[in-house]
Amino acid sequence: MTERAPFTVSDMILNRLKLRPLLIFDRVLRNQSIARAARELNLTQPAVTKAIRELEQQLDTVLFDRNNRGVTPTDCGVLLGERVKSVIAELRYLTDELNTFKGGVVGHVVVGTQISASARLLPRAILLLKARAPKILVTVREGPQDYLFPALASGELDVVVGRLPEPDAPLTARMALSHRALYRNSLCVVAGGHHPLVNQSDLNPHHLAEWPWILPPLDSPARRVADHFFKESGLPAPENIVESLSLLTNVNLLVDSSFLGLMPTAAARRFIAAGLLSQLPLGDVGPPAEVGFSIRQDKPLTPASRQLIECLKLAVQEDPVLPGYN
Structure with a gap:
């Protein structure tokens, strides 16, 4: 041959x-x-x-x-x-750099996000970005960490906004990524506004056992927090569950049914204020997690990405609900 x-x-x-x-x-x-x-x-x-x-x-x-x-x-x-992902990413970087060289505040930033940031932080940052640079194109992709961080490392994404990985997380240990915390956020137990438990007197964790639950997938850091919450509360793991990281799906399930769910407190407040959800008075679930942004260490930020990061920081500073570090 x-x-x-x-x-x-x-x-x-x-x-x-x-x-x-x-x-x-x-x-x-x-x-x-x-x-x-x-x-x-x-x-x-x-x-x-x-x-x-x-x-x-x-x-x-x-x-x-x-x-x-x-x-x-x-x-x-x-x-x-x-390899093609890297080629496309380099072409985006080149386009942004050429546009900046020619003096225009334009560009394209591809941002990955998780539920912890998609309801409040990221939308506010995008509005700030569009107010200062309306010609910058923003593409948002939502997904779990095991998609977002490899996509960031390959150049498919420019920035990831959401819950930061744990320091010893195997997923990101060998990736040349840099993480910056902006605020800390805990989970809370939420239900639809008309759920029977909303008006339950003397509510305690044992009242939660008989209801269906929306939980993060098994490989999600938030799922470990949920499992620990059930164990510490003396509750069996729920058998009637839906695993979902889709914010829109979760909110609609909660509004239209008797499901209970765990949601980042900062994200939940938006839907509570709109009358869609209620937070059950059970306090914070698990320790606070750091929420912020992640970028590549081995690649300079594009001008559009730098603008978005500035707006992320400003969004935290201007929002009294988000307990920022700065």
């Missing part, structure tokens, strides 16, 4: 790889579907399929396995996907 000749840098960059097929490849990889990628890119499915096939021919390898439910990346596809 003839051995394939290795690629050289000039061969790949000058003669083979073009940017447009790489961008199409990235969208297909994200969606695991050619049809969905075509819709998002406003292209026809044959055009997307052709771009992927040409890329596979250029790299002399198969990037996706096709099946009835979509496409699944091969090992080579996964490898290329990681």
